[in-house]
Amino acid sequence: LKGLAGTNIASRKKSRMAVVVKAEAAGVGINPDIRKTEEKVVDSVVVSELSKPLTPYCRCWRSGTFPLCDGSHVKHNKATGDNVGPLLVKK
Amino acid sequence: LKGLAGTNIASRKKSRMAVVVKAEAAGVGINPDIRKTEEKVVDSVVVSELSKPLTPYCRCWRSGTFPLCDGSHVKHNKATGDNVGPLLVKK
Ligand code: FES
Ligand code: FES
Numbered sequence: 001l002k003g004l005a006g007t008n009i010a011s012r013k014k015s016r017m018a019v020v021v022k023a024e025a026a027g028v029g030i031n032p033d034i035r036k037t038e039e040k041v042v043d044s045v046v047v048s049e050l051s052k053p054l055t056p057y058c059r060c061w062r063s064g065t066f067p068l069c070d071g072s073h074v075k076h077n078k079a080t081g082d083n084v085g086p087l088l089v090k091k
Numbered sequence: 092l093k094g095l096a097g098t099n100i101a102s103r104k105k106s107r108m109a110v111v112v113k114a115e116a117a118g119v120g121i122n123p124d125i126r127k128t129e130e131k132v133v134d135s136v137v138v139s140e141l142s143k144p145l146t147p148y149c150r151c152w153r154s155g156t157f158p159l160c161d162g163s164h165v166k167h168n169k170a171t172g173d174n175v176g177p178l179l180v181k182k
Contacts, residue, residue: 027167027170027171028119028171029171029172029173029174029175030121030151030152030167030171030173030175031173031174031175035174036174038174039174040164040168040174040175040176041174041175041176042176042177042178042179043178043179044178044179044180044181045178045179045180045181046181047138047180047181047182048182057148057178058150059149059150059152059178060121061121061150061175067178073131076118076121077131079118080118080119080120080121081120082120082121082122083120083122083126083127083129083130083131083132084120084121084122084131084132084152085131085132085133086133087133087134087135087136087148087150087158087178088133088134088135088136089135089136089138089180090135090136090137090138091138091139
């Protein structure tokens with residue numbers, strides 16, 4: 001019984017590892033919500049049309065004002081331990 | 092024994108679900124490799140310094156020429172089913 005229990009624990013650990021390894025190998029998308037009906041989300045900034053001298057653009061895919069940055073990267077970084085931030089476009 | 096086996100399977104399924112749910116709840120970072128020693132990766136484009144009329148900037152965190160886009164979003168989208176793409180800066 002002790003041997004059996006040991007096998008079950010090992011098997012459970014293996015199965016957990018398989019899930020983690022599979023997730024890393026297959027890769028996980030980075031955009032959960034933005035314009036998911038589009039095959040590829042590409043945006044353009046025409047710099048001559050910018051009103052302010054500095055405009056931050058989102059690279060975390062969590063902004064409520066995408067493609068602009070609204071500061072949501074702060075919450076994302078805190079929740080995940082990530083280190084992403086915006087692209088600042090300066091005219 | 093049948094009951095015991097049933098319990099083990101249920102327990103293993105629960106443990107797998109816990110891993111998946113935990114991963115979703117905690118969130119997963121979107122930047123695996125770029126400048127991980129920096130607390131927050133922020134870049135600036137000074138548009139008057141751009142040489143070409145159109146410059147694509149990476150938002151997938153997979154580019155070998157980050158902060159520029161090198162087309163790596165194509166491989167990322169194919170591998171994960173994601174739909175991310177660059178920001179095109181036009182002067
Ligand atoms: S909200 Fe996404 S980078 Fe700031
Ligand atoms: S390589 Fe990252 S968006 Fe193109």
